[in-house]
Amino acid sequence: MAHINLHPAINHGFKPTDENFSGGTLKCHCARHPVEVIVQAQTMHNHACGCSKCWKPAGATFAIIAVVPREKVSVIANPEKIKIVDESATIQRHACKECGVHMYGRIENKDHAFHGLDFVHTELSEQSGWSAPAFAAFVSSIIESGAPVSQMNEVRSSLNKLGLETYDCLSPALMDVLAAHTAKQKGTYHA
């Protein structure tokens, strides 16, 4: 059986995080007048996402996505080409109108646990040293985009072989952050 294209940035393994790395520039796929976004910090919580909303390069089963403080993210070229994919989504994904690449995702809801963090695809940068992916999220969701159910064992074991634990929502640590945030809002939080 042909090997599953998880994502070109992880199919053949990936480099560890460079602890001295401090950011780079993301470029969309347009050959002319690409949208450029500067990220002036190392990313955090990089992971593979199987959900149907995150942008994936052609043929890839997963997106690779990380977060960075929103004040570290600025559009530096061709901002007029950016549109918000779905205004009503929690994460407002800012994409290039021409090539469709997602440049950054932003949460405007101040009550959300992840407010203040933008979502970025560091594969769009020529620099290396970005935080390495650490887990795979929303793995079962790839079925919604057409992955055969019969392939799921192979998908999960390929991710595990790369050192990535697989989850069908976010990682336990991030789910705990979300639940703790909800507990604080409800007044039931205990440290």
Ligand SMILES: N[C@@H](CCC(=O)N[C@@H](CS)C(=O)NCC(=O)O)C(=O)O
């Ligand atoms: N099964 C759904 C899951 C979608 C989903 O919940 N995605 C997560 C991970 S990116 C999320 O936080 N979405 C918020 C949003 O898209 O605004 C799908 O594949 O579309």
Ligand SMILES: [Zn+2]
């Ligand atoms: Zn583009």
Ligand SMILES: [Zn+2]
């Ligand atoms: Zn996603």
